[in-house]
Amino acid sequence: MTGNIRNFFAAAALLLVAVGLDAHNPVRIDTTTTRLVIPRPALEPVKSFITSPSDPIDTLDTANEFIKVILYGDNTWQYYKTPGFQQVAGVYDEYWDTSAVNPYMSIPRDSLPSQWTIWLVDSLDQYRCPYQTKVHHRGKFGPRRGRRHQGVDLPLKTGDPVYATFTGKVRMSKYLGAYGNVIVLRHDNGLETFYAHLSKRHVEVGDWVNAGDVIGLGGSTGRSTGPHLHFETRYKGYAFDPQWLIDFENGILRHRLFVLKQKYFSIYSNYEQDFEDEMKNHEEDQKEDAEEAAKRYYTIKSGDTLGRIAINNNTTVSELCRLNGITRTTTLRIGRRIRVR
Numbered sequence: 001m002t003g004n005i006r007n008f009f010a011a012a013a014l015l016l017v018a019v020g021l022d023a024h025n026p027v028r029i030d031t032t033t034t035r036l037v038i039p040r041p042a043l044e045p046v047k048s049f050i051t052s053p054s055d056p057i058d059t060l061d062t063a064n065e066f067i068k069v070i071l072y073g074d075n076t077w078q079y080y081k082t083p084g085f086q087q088v089a090g091v092y093d094e095y096w097d098t099s100a101v102n103p104y105m106s107i108p109r110d111s112l113p114s115q116w117t118i119w120l121v122d123s124l125d126q127y128r129c130p131y132q133t134k135v136h137h138r139g140k141f142g143p144r145r146g147r148r149h150q151g152v153d154l155p156l157k158t159g160d161p162v163y164a165t166f167t168g169k170v171r172m173s174k175y176l177g178a179y180g181n182v183i184v185l186r187h188d189n190g191l192e193t194f195y196a197h198l199s200k201r202h203v204e205v206g207d208w209v210n211a212g213d214v215i216g217l218g219g220s221t222g223r224s225t226g227p228h229l230h231f232e233t234r235y236k237g238y239a240f241d242p243q244w245l246i247d248f249e250n251g252i253l254r255h256r257l258f259v260l261k262q263k264y265f266s267i268y269s270n271y272e273q274d275f276e277d278e279m280k281n282h283e284e285d286q287k288e289d290a291e292e293a294a295k296r297y298y299t300i301k302s303g304d305t306l307g308r309i310a311i312n313n314n315t316t317v318s319e320l321c322r323l324n325g326i327t328r329t330t331t332l333r334i335g336r337r338i339r340v341r
Helices: 003-019 083-087 271-294 306-312 317-324
Strands: 028-030 035-037 056-061 067-072 077-081 115-119 142-144 147-149 152-155 161-163 168-176 180-187 191-198 214-217 228-235 238-240 257-261 297-299 337-339
Touching: 180 214, 191 214, 306 317, 317 337
Parallel strands: none
Antiparallel strands: 028 035, 056 067, 067 077, 115 257, 142 147, 152 228, 161 214, 168 180, 180 191, 191 228, 228 238, 297 337
């Protein structure tokens, strides 16, 4: 790569880091006219990350020493976060235990907020479905045969690759009772993902992995009636239905920014059962927001009367009284705000 072209790529990479564009949509660089074509940030759900089929041709520095840009031969690119970048996140220091399934036992559920938001992917982070298939009809999140089934079961064949869903660090990699061969990854946003019943584990405790890395092979170890991947998502040790995050059949991440609600931690909170109610609540919230936005108010001035205010705002005295809980004889105090719409 010539010096001028390489400098152009480096400048483009710095620009992209500065404005925080979406690395999941490839940026194409037209070298015939030296023109940078930047896609609009994607608003639709995130598809599984697929590594470019071309070989990397260069690695560029950015304004952040821990973030690199990898350029491929087909003029696509992607960000790469070095382990140094991830290490600065305090999430990898607190409650770090390489043998306990739940190191957060001291955190009571009622101490957590009723809901909070979590970034799943941004301009630096990638995503890949751990294994794309339809969730087994008997392997959904919820009570099962008197036990808590805290994840979903994804049918596969022994030896099929299992992918890291998000970038993170291996907190656990071992053979553990009913889980069989299990890998637990902790991610920058505090989420943990579990991958169980593996036939092979390709990573060890302390390894840094990127989304899309093959971390193990599917199998049927532990308490298992046949080859499948048992996949869990947890926050502060509390499991919730992974289908709130991922459409496994289509391999799509449902959200970039996810609103996690404490009620999802209930073993009876199942995505397929609760989604319709969530949508109704969302529609009601939107209706209330629209009604609130449509409201108009007027501040009473000297000499105002209900009749004058009604005429100036194309309404009636009766409507003003109804909206404000007053009567026609109510004294109008200067400076009071009354609703006119």
